[in-house]
Amino acid sequence: MMIGASSFPAIAAAVRAGRGLAAKADIGAAAAALGLSGAGAVPVGDDCAAIPDGDGFLLFAIEGFMNEFVAADPWFAGWCGVMVNLSDIAAMGGRPVAVVDALWANGADEATPVLQGLRAAAERYGVPIVGGHTNVRADRRQLSVAVLGRARRLLTSFAARPGERLIAAVDLRGRYREPFANWEAATDAPGERLRADLALLPEIAEAGLARAGKDISQAGLVGTAAMLAECSGVGVAIDLAAVPAPAGVDPARWLMSFPSYGYLLAAAPADVPEILGRFTARGIVAGDIGTIDASGLVAVVHDGACETIWNVKAEPLLGCHPRREAA
The missing domain is CATH 3.90.650.10 (PurM-like C-terminal domain)
Structure with a gap:
């Protein structure tokens, strides 16, 4: 640089x-x-919660998005909902299992581009969206997305x-x-x-x-x-x-x-x-x-x-x- x-x-x-x-x-x-804190049985401060599970770890993370971002670029916000969560899983040495989303919008037309972005990213990355929460009777678009993954050896x-x-x-x-x-x-x-x-x-x-x-x-x-x-x-x-x-x-x-x-x-x-x-x-x-x-x-x-x-x-x-x- x-x-x-x-x-x-x-x-x-x-x-x-x-x-x-x-x-x-x-x-x-x-x-x-x-x-x-980081002193708990599942330390807080990482990209994901790393929960001991057998010979590895379950990884669990969530992202919420700035309202102005979701309003300005709703399709990309949906895409990022998947992308950034998968990045968090990878950052912990894991592989993703599935994604869920929570979406609020003022009508179905407002929700559509966000949902299209979520779907496009899930298909491209090969990770399923398995459910979530949708409310199309809110006063604005808001988005949160969570992911489950698994790691054999942690970063x-x-x-x-x-x-x-x-x-x-x-x-x-x-x-x-x-x-x-x-x-x-x-x-x-x-x-x-x-x-x-x-x-x-x-x-x-x-x-x-x-x-x-x-x-x-x-x-x-x-x-x-x-x-x-x-x-x-x-x-x-x-x-x-x-x-x-x-x-x-x-x-x-x-x-x-x-x-x-x-x-x-x-x-x-x-x-x-x-x-x-x-x-x-x-x-x-x-x-x-x-x-x-x-x-x-x-x-x-x-x-x-x-x-x-x-x-x-x-x-x-x-x-x-x-x-x-x-x-």
């Missing part, structure tokens, strides 16, 4: 003040009100360790879907490619190449790294020059973007080449973007300069680090 030395502090400031990062901080209040936000490397893998074969900061690289892709690309994550987990990972969410790459750092009780330093990025993109916008396919993984240095090679073989751009340490600081570095974005030990983002909760 090309960054001028004079613009680096401004980029860091924009990321620090980003809407997506602030929204993730709201999770802490909800978790506290519900009495949830989790709680397993990154000092001394490991931080890897980012992003499908850059796309474009922004305006006006939101959504990097869309899925709707034109064949189903076989979409399914095989998602399968890379459980394959990496099952091969023992990585234990920790996270789906790059609306908090963007840096915000997602902050959530990973908090849950694992570590710090990260991200080299912006190593971050996979499309040519000509505004760096600040990119760091706060939500890619349709984007993941962070923590791995031992010796396993990094194998992981990068697996993504590269499928046309996905992946890079070793930084270090994991014990500081609790989430920082970005460029050309010898360093800017701290968040101190997850001094100011929890999610309130989900189990060791802090147990202290």
Whole structure:
């Protein structure tokens, strides 16, 4: 990612003040009100709830969508209802089983494009929608979608360790879907490619190449790294020059973007080449973007300069680090 030395502090400031990062901080209040934390029998703070089940785990996740997004791009909102949930399952080293949705709309005509988007994504990704809830007598469109999956071996936000490397893998074969900061690289892709690309994550987990990972969410790459750092009780330093990025993109916008396919993984240095090679073989751009340490600081570095974005030990983002909760 090309960054001028004079613009680096401004980029860091924009990321620090980003809407997506602030929204993730709201999770802490909800978790506290519900009495949830990373110290529970099923730790909270991951992309999915990982529920022990036999020799593996059931994975359970849900996504709710901003009203303005559903109103502005209802078909794509429906598509994303499936896509982002499947991404969460993959981020935990799992494979999806089924999806359900909850949709509110002011009449059947308002509901139709959302339902069409849901159906199109489910068919392309090869995952069934098995039911849900529909209300077409509401005053506006609203959408929430949940998914069930299964993992043999977990990737989790709680397993990154000092001394490991931080890897980012992003499908850059796309474009922004305006006006939101959504990097869309899925709707034109064949189903076989979409399914095989998602399968890379459980394959990496099952091969023992990585234990920790996270789906790059609306908090963007840096915000997602902050959530990973908090849950694992570590710090990260991200080299912006190593971050996979499309040519000509505004760096600040990119760091706060939500890619349709984007993941962070923590791995031992010796396993990094194998992981990068697996993504590269499928046309996905992946890079070793930084270090994991014990500081609790989430920082970005460029050309010898360093800017701290968040101190997850001094100011929890999610309130989900189990060791802090147990202290």
